[in-house]
Amino acid sequence: MRTTGTSRRTVLAAGGGTAAALALAACGGSGSGGSASGGTGGSGEGGDATPRSGGKLRAAFAGGGAGETLDPHLTNLFADAARAKALFDKLAEFGSDMSAQPRLAERWEPNDALDRWTITLRDALWHDGKPVTAADVLYSYRRIADPGQAFRAKAALEPIDLQASEAPDDRTVVFQLKRPYADFPNVMAAFGAYIVQDSAADFTEPVGCGPFRFVSFTPGESLLVSRFDDYWEGAPHLDELEFVIADEESARINALLGGQVEYAHELNPATARAHETGGRIQIIRLANSAMQGFVLKTDRAPFDDKRVREAFFLIADRQELIDGALSGAGEIGNDLFGKGYQYYADAIPQREQDLDRARALLREAGHDPDNGTGLTVTLDTSPVATGFVEAAEIFKTQAAQAGVTVEVKVGNAETYWSDTLDGGMFSCTRSGTMPIESHISQRLLTDSPTNATQWRHADFDDLYQQAQATRDETERAALYERMQRRLHAEGGFLIWGFADWILGAANSVRGIAGDAPANTLDWARFDRVWLAEG
Structure with missing residues (x-):
């Protein structure tokens, strides 16, 4: 049986208010910016390697304001995902290499045609003591797929024929698919694909099946949860966990330094550099958490000529982009998504800057600055994400060395993604983790x-369909490598790097996984975290 892939603001009622303390911390002024290196004690090193029970941990995240909800199917922000993970669970979750790992699904097995998957559920309980059943699973997926709703995981569930899917018994779900899909476990692990109780519609006081049970919630301020002793994977070490909202990075780091919280999510590289050697807090870097690059529109001039695309790939000095745009907090990319993930084509040689070859390709394509036909392009960017504006300016300088004029256009952060999806010719991009x-x-x-x-x-589409109809994992990996070699040679993603995700924690915190990219199984695993004595 195949079960895994290849791998890896309620203010406190007593003692003042955490949210108020955070507001004060935000006025204290602190670092902005960002890089980091592994923290001390985050993985349980030294004399505190044995987990201990008890205590309360307060974790600071950027939030979504007064409109926040605990409906796990509406997860959008990191805070949403971390709260959903504490209260609920999925059938599967992505490991550190983005292969699907079993969660509520104890095992899964496809038919020979790869269009029908049988899922066996593990013994798990809801916080009200009822068992998690196949009816809960089918209700959850049909709710997500409701055409009248805008749930995040809806697109991921599209391959499932939910009307033809069934529950032969309480612990078995049979998913009928619309087509062969060898990587169907990715659907079960999709962002937002949480299992909720059959008929659940009100999530003001949710009943989940995750490691913590609901206590209280004030949107835009905090969520308080407590240990669920009957969690299927074992009770958490902590008695209580509180998610507190601090939108500004300066508020999160000041709250951590001031002792108002024990965990701060999403720190900037300069902040991390300023504190990683001082001993006051831990700095933990989660590598490969965000792809960084440029989009080249392959259907319009000048990038409809693959020689121009290759020239731009060769113009990029990737380490300079990492150092300048990400303050060194990351590693170089090779114009392919998913470095270190399952199916990544790491046999393809690393592309290096080659300005002479870039100039030659541009001349072949009719763009020669020496005869007045030099190329000028507009590069769209925005402060919508860390390093975007800096990366655009760095690449502008690099391109000038190859005789290319890059005009940087800074767009509206609120509309940047929709503006650049179909518009423009050349733009900054990034992506979080996904298979x-x-x-x-x-x-x-x-x-x-x-x-x-x-x-x-069409031929590339055919290769993808072949991969999904291929049961043997080695043969499927070979098809993915063919697709990646094609993309590396003539695709439209100039992927220059992979950024670290940076966390801060009090020195008393143990059990934080330092090798789990954001949004993977071991990220925000507060059920595995404990507090050292002293």
Whole structure:
């Protein structure tokens, strides 16, 4: 049986208010900016390697304001995902290499045609003591797929024929698919694909099946949860966990330094550099948590000529982009998504800057600055994400060395993503973690919903369909490598780096996984965290 892939503001009622303390901390002025290196004690090193029970941990996240909800199918922000993980669970979750790992699904097995998958549920309980059943699973997925709703995981569930899917018994779900899908476990692990109780519609006081049970919630301020002793994977070490909202990075780091919280999510590299050697807090870097790059529109001039695309790939000094745009907090990319993930084609040689070859390719394509036909392009960017504006300016300087004029255009952060999905010719981009299969299906097929590079090739689509109809994992990996070699040679993503995600924690905190990219199984695993004595 195949079960895994290849891998890896309620203010406190007593003692003042955490949210108020955070507001004061935000006025204290602190670092902005960002890089980091592994923290001390985050993985239980030294004399505190044995977990101990008890205590309360307060974790600071950027939030979504007064409109926040605990409906796990509406997860959008990191705070949403971390709260949902504490209260609920999925059938599967992505490991550190983005292969699907079993959660509420104890095991799964496809038929020979790969269009019918049988899921066996593990023994798990809801916080009210009822068992998690197949009816809960089918209700959850049908709720997510409701055409009248805008749930995040809806697109991921599209391959399932939910009307034809069934529950033969309480612990078995049979998913009928619309087509062969060898990587169907990715659907079960999709962002927001949480299992809720059959008929659940009100999540003001949710009953979940995760490691913590609901205590209280004030949108935009805090969520307080307590240990669920009957959690299927074992009771958490902590007695209580409080998620507190601090939108500004300065508020999160000041609250951590001031002792108002014990965990701060999403710190900037300069902040991390300023504190990683002082001993006051831990700095933990989660590598490969965000792809960084540029989109080249392959359907319009000048990037409809693959020679121009290759020239731009060769113009990029990737380490300079990492150092300048990300303050060194990351590693270089090779114009392919998913470095270190399952199916990543790491046999493809690393592309290096080669300005002479870039100039030669541009001349072949009719763009020669020496005879007045030099190329000028507009690069769209925005302060919508860390390093975007800086990366654009760095690449502008690099391109000038190859005789290319880059005009940087800073757009509106609120509309940047919609403006650049179909518009423009050249733009900054980034992506969080997802399987390579999902990156391809969502961004690189002819009918993909977010095909920013406008990459549309029927033969490439056919390779993807072949992969999904291939049961043998080695043969499927070979097909993914063929697709990646094609993209590396002539695709529209110039992926220059992979940024670290940076966390801060009090020195008393143990059990934080330092090798789990954001939004993977071991990220925000507060059920595995404990507080050292003293």
